[in-house]
Amino acid sequence: MNIKDLLSEKRILLGLNAGTKEEVWKALAERMHEEGIVEDVQAYLDDVASREKQGTTGVGFGVAIPHAKSDAVRQAGLAMARTTKGIDVGSLDGTLADVFFLIAAPKDADKIYLQTLSKLARLLMYEEFRESLRKAKDSREVIDTIEKMEEKIS
Amino acid sequence: MAKIVAVTACPTGIAHTYMAAESLKVGAQKLGHEIKIETMGSAGVENRLTDDDISQADVVIIAADTNVDTDRFAGKPIYMTSTGLAIKDGAAVINEALSKAKVTVAKEVAKIEEIKAQRSAQRSGVYKHLMTGVSYIIPVVVAGGLCIALSFAFGIHAAEQEGSLAAALMRIGGGAAFALMVPVLAGYIAYSIADRPGLTPGLIGGMLASQIGAGFLGGIIAGFIAGYVALGLKKSIKLPKSLEGLMPVLVLPLISSLITGLLMIYVIGTPVKGIMDWLTFRLNTMSTTNAAILGLALGAMMAVDMGGPVNKVAYAFAVGLLGSNTFEPMAAVMAAGMTPPLGIALSTFIAKNKYTKEEREAGKAALVLGMSFITEGAIPFAAADPLRVIPSIIAGSAVAGALSMSFHCALRAPHGGIFVLPIPNAVENLGFYIIAILAGSIVTALLVSLLKPNKNVNVVNAK
Numbered sequence: 001m002n003i004k005d006l007l008s009e010k011r012i013l014l015g016l017n018a019g020t021k022e023e024v025w026k027a028l029a030e031r032m033h034e035e036g037i038v039e040d041v042q043a044y045l046d047d048v049a050s051r052e053k054q055g056t057t058g059v060g061f062g063v064a065i066p067h068a069k070s071d072a073v074r075q076a077g078l079a080m081a082r083t084t085k086g087i088d089v090g091s092l093d094g095t096l097a098d099v100f101f102l103i104a105a106p107k108d109a110d111k112i113y114l115q116t117l118s119k120l121a122r123l124l125m126y127e128e129f130r131e132s133l134r135k136a137k138d139s140r141e142v143i144d145t146i147e148k149m150e151e152k153i154s
Numbered sequence: 155m156a157k158i159v160a161v162t163a164c165p166t167g168i169a170h171t172y173m174a175a176e177s178l179k180v181g182a183q184k185l186g187h188e189i190k191i192e193t194m195g196s197a198g199v200e201n202r203l204t205d206d207d208i209s210q211a212d213v214v215i216i217a218a219d220t221n222v223d224t225d226r227f228a229g230k231p232i233y234m235t236s237t238g239l240a241i242k243d244g245a246a247v248i249n250e251a252l253s254k255a256k257v258t259v260a261k262e263v264a265k266i267e268e269i270k271a272q273r274s275a276q277r278s279g280v281y282k283h284l285m286t287g288v289s290y291i292i293p294v295v296v297a298g299g300l301c302i303a304l305s306f307a308f309g310i311h312a313a314e315q316e317g318s319l320a321a322a323l324m325r326i327g328g329g330a331a332f333a334l335m336v337p338v339l340a341g342y343i344a345y346s347i348a349d350r351p352g353l354t355p356g357l358i359g360g361m362l363a364s365q366i367g368a369g370f371l372g373g374i375i376a377g378f379i380a381g382y383v384a385l386g387l388k389k390s391i392k393l394p395k396s397l398e399g400l401m402p403v404l405v406l407p408l409i410s411s412l413i414t415g416l417l418m419i420y421v422i423g424t425p426v427k428g429i430m431d432w433l434t435f436r437l438n439t440m441s442t443t444n445a446a447i448l449g450l451a452l453g454a455m456m457a458v459d460m461g462g463p464v465n466k467v468a469y470a471f472a473v474g475l476l477g478s479n480t481f482e483p484m485a486a487v488m489a490a491g492m493t494p495p496l497g498i499a500l501s502t503f504i505a506k507n508k509y510t511k512e513e514r515e516a517g518k519a520a521l522v523l524g525m526s527f528i529t530e531g532a533i534p535f536a537a538a539d540p541l542r543v544i545p546s547i548i549a550g551s552a553v554a555g556a557l558s559m560s561f562h563c564a565l566r567a568p569h570g571g572i573f574v575l576p577i578p579n580a581v582e583n584l585g586f587y588i589i590a591i592l593a594g595s596i597v598t599a600l601l602v603s604l605l606k607p608n609k610n611v612n613v614v615n616a617k
Contacts, residue, residue, distance in 0.1 A: 059169045060241065092170075092238060114197040118172040125176035125241070153176075 001115050003123070004147045006078040009139035010035060013081040021089050021097070022049070025066055028079040028102040037077035038104055044072040048102070058091030063124050067103035069113055076105045076112045080142060082134065099133055123149050156187045156252055159203050160215040161222055163194035164237045171195040174217045174240035181244025189248075194222065209609075212511070213255035215240075215247065229510060229538065231255030257512040262519030266530050270461065273530075280378070281463055286346035287339045287377055288470045292568055294338055295476055298331025299566035300577055307578035335477045336364040340377035347381025351388050351402065355380035355410035359418050366423035369430035370474025375422055380414040434478045445482070445559040452483060453490030453555020453594070457547040460494060461530040473568040481564035485581065488527055488565055489558045489591045490551035492572075495524030495531030496591070497550045497598020498543070505603035513538075524595075527571035539606070546601035554594025561586035 011031045018024045025048055032038040047068035051057070058064045079102045086096025101120055105113035123129050123146070132145040160178050164170035175191040182189035192203045205226075208214070214232045216222050217240035224232055233251035240247050277285055305313045305323035312320035340360025344352030359380045363372030387410055393401060440448070455468035472487040502509050502517025509517065516534055523531025536543040564582040567574050574580050581587050 055166060057169070059173060065169060093242070111197070114168065114195065117168050118193070118195060118197065121169040121172040122176040125173050125180060125244075 001112060001119075002147075002150055003078065003116060003119055004143050004150065006076060006116060007080065007143055007146065008035060009143065011077070011079040012139035012142050013079075014136065014139065014142070016081045016083045018081075018083050018087065021052075021064065021066070021087055021100075024081050024083060024087065024100050025049075025102060028081055028100065029104075032077055032079050032102070032104055035077070037075055038070075038072060039074050040072035044068065044070045044104060047072065056090040056092065058089035058095075058097050059121060059124065060091050060093035060095060061124060061130055062086065062091075062095045062097055063099045063101070063130065064089045064091070064097040065101045065103065065117060065120055065124075067105075067113070067117060069105045069107050069109065071107055073104045073106045076103075076109050076116070078103055078116060082136075099130070119150070122153060126153075156212045157210055158182060158187055158189040158213055158215060158248065158251070159207050159211040160189060160191040160217060161194060161203070162191060162216075162237060162240065163218040163220050163222055165220050166196065168196055170219070170237040170241065174237035174244075177241045177244035178215065178217065178248065179244070181246070181248045184245050185248055187248060187252075194218075213251050215251045217247065229512075231257070231512060257515040259515070259519045259522060262516045262534070263522060266519070266523055266528060266533065269533055270528075270530050273461065281466075283343050283346040283378070283381065284374065284470065285466055287341075287343035287374070288466070288473060290342040291335050291339045291473065294331055294334055295473060295568045296570065298327040298335070299476060299568065300574070300580060301327030301331065303327075303566045303577055303579040332477060333364065336370055336373035337361040339370060339474075340373040340380065343374065343377025344381035344384060347378070348384035348388060351384040351406045351410065352381045354407040355384055355414040358411045359414040362415055362418040362423065363426070364477075366418065366427050367430065368418075368423050368426040369434075369478045371430055371433075372418070372423060372426040373477075374474075375426060376414060376418055379417055379422075380410060383413045384410040430478060434475070434480050437475065437480050437483065442560050445562070446556040448483065449486040449490075449555035449557070449559030450552045451555075452486050452559075453551040453553070454548050456487055456490035456529060456555070457494050457532075457551035458544070460532050460536060460547070461528075465491070465529060469568075476566070476568060481566055481582070482559060482562060484568055485563040485565035485587060486555040486558040488569075488571070489563075489587065489594060490555040491529040492524050492527050492591055493550045493554045493594035493598055494529055494536075494547035495520040496595040497524075497547060498532050498535050498602060499524060500595055500599035501602040501606075504599060505606065507608050508603060508606040510609060525572045527569060535602075542605040543602060546598050546605060549601055550594040550596075550598025552594075553597045554590050557590035557593055558587060561590060563587040563590060 013027060016027055025045055029038055029041045029045055033041045038044045047070035048066050051068045052066060057066045081100040083098045086098045089097045091097060103116050129149045136142045136145060162171045162174040171193050175193050178191055179189060190207050191201060193200045208227060214227045214230045216234050217237050219237050233254055235247050301323045305320045308320035313324035315321060337357045337360035341353050341357035344356025356377050359376030360373045363376045387406055452468045455464050458464050469487055472483040475483055499517045499521035502514045520531045532547055561583050563586055566580050
């Protein structure tokens with residue numbers, strides 16, 4: 001399974017102007033809805049919020065990986081946003097998040113959901129990867145970065 | 155390059171498990187170590203560690219925020235940390251783990267010191283008081299015994315020449331230090347029981363025991379009487395406030411010394427002297443067979459609990475007899491106390507494949523401890539594998555004790571290990587004494603080596 005296959009250029013928002021994490025989720029969920037991944041944006045966002053309540057998905061290094069399995073999701077997918085300013089997501093290391101990956105998965109897609117999450121977590125441990133994400137000029141470059149890194153650690 | 159295995163786990167079993175794993179991997183690469191990491195995530199265990207991986211690893215790192223079962227890592231150095239720290243700096247965690255896990259002689263020796271300190275802190279009651287007394291006389295007896303030994307260096311009758319250095323040394327050792335032995339023993343037993351008020355009646359009672367000829371047995375009894383009498387008086391006598399200052403300087407010392415002293419003179423002294431005379435006579439005229447049996451018993455006692463109560467009883471017995479000029483049991487006891495760590499150390503050298511790398515390093519520490527007569531040096535090995543190790547060290551110590559007694563080896567100092575051997579006349583029959591120690595060590599080494607399973611067996615089968 002490759003993360004880049006779950007992404008699409010349209011689902012990558014660079015320079016998103018948002019003040020709260022909920023605004024980021026909403027922007028990303030709407031894009032996923034447009035591409036047929038999320039069926040019901042509001043129901044999905046509710047599930048993301050209730051997952052977030054169990055514990056922050058701000059994994060540190062300025063990155064957050066909100067995620068939810070939901071009946072409102074038609075097929076597994078990923079969306080990414082880079083915000084113009086850091087947002088407080090209650091990260092474990094206290095950093096403000098400016099890179100968000102939102103994972104959507106159907107209720108029964110346990111495997112792909114966990115694999116995506118764990119692989120993203122692994123990728124994010126490489127400083128060069130985080131830097132490339134932050135420097136990327138367009139969606140294509142983000143996908144290329146992910147692809148390259150996935151090859152490197154596999 | 156070190157070989158590392160690691161396990162990462164977090165409560166939700168998702169992001170942090172994998173982040174920690176990746177961070178450790180990156181850290182290991184950067185430092186040039188080999189690492190295999192098992193992730194215990196929600197998706198189940200991935201990259202599971204095999205027995206082979208574990209047995210070859212130098213250290214186990216567990217970066218987890220939940221409980222991880224460590225049974226399968228038994229015998230390996232384990233370094234526990236959180237996923238958070240591993241994520242923050244994997245290389246630092248690895249460096250820390252390797253340095254903490256490294257078994258060094260100095261660390262092993264420090265560990266034994268800690269065990270000894272813990273054990274003496276746990277002592278209680280009669281045993282604790284006796285051991286306090288013994289611990290205070292050991293340096294007195296070491297100083298005295300070695301001065302006497304040095305005096306003999308001028309010739310066995312040299313001390314009879316008045317005004318000679320030999321005579322002076324004999325006076326320091328025999329006339330002063332050994333004369334103090336029983337009073338100090340009694341004094342500090344009483345001190346252990348009753349604190350300061352015990353010291354005076356204890357010293358006086360001990361001196362009386364010594365003068366009567368009741369030896370260390372009399373001294374022990376005097377110490378306990380003095381201690382409990384002083385303690386009882388301290389609690390029961392109530393003086394008016396204005397006279398309280400007289401308690402420690404007049405009332406307590408006088409009454410407690412009178413009670414102890416009169417009991418020693420009229421009741422206890424003479425029968426105990428009889429026992430001591432009988433004991434020393436028997437010990438000094440013993441047949442070689444009986445001597446060997448006593449050595450066997452003392453030797454086994456030294457090894458059975460490695461510095462515990464049984465060991466200390468045998469030791470205290472031998473030290474006490476020094477005061478009655480009976481030096482052979484002391485030799486047997488020290489030989490038997492040295493062989494458990496020495497034998498195990500020898501085993502780690504001759505049967506390398508039966509020990510892990512860490513155990514072989516610990517073996518070097520055991521060698522040092524054994525040479526210094528610190529029987530506790532065998533504890534880490536005995537604790538890890540008691541059913542094989544303890545019988546082996548008992549056998550070796552019994553052999554060492556029996557041989558030392560049958561060779562009529564004698565030792566004038568109650569401690570010092572091999573460092574006391576070169577001092578002239580500290581040991582009688584030095585050559586045979588060394589043979590006794592070596593023989594005991596070899597018996598232990600062969601038995602342990604024979605009984606222990608090969609460490610590599612599993613690995614070979616797994617391949």
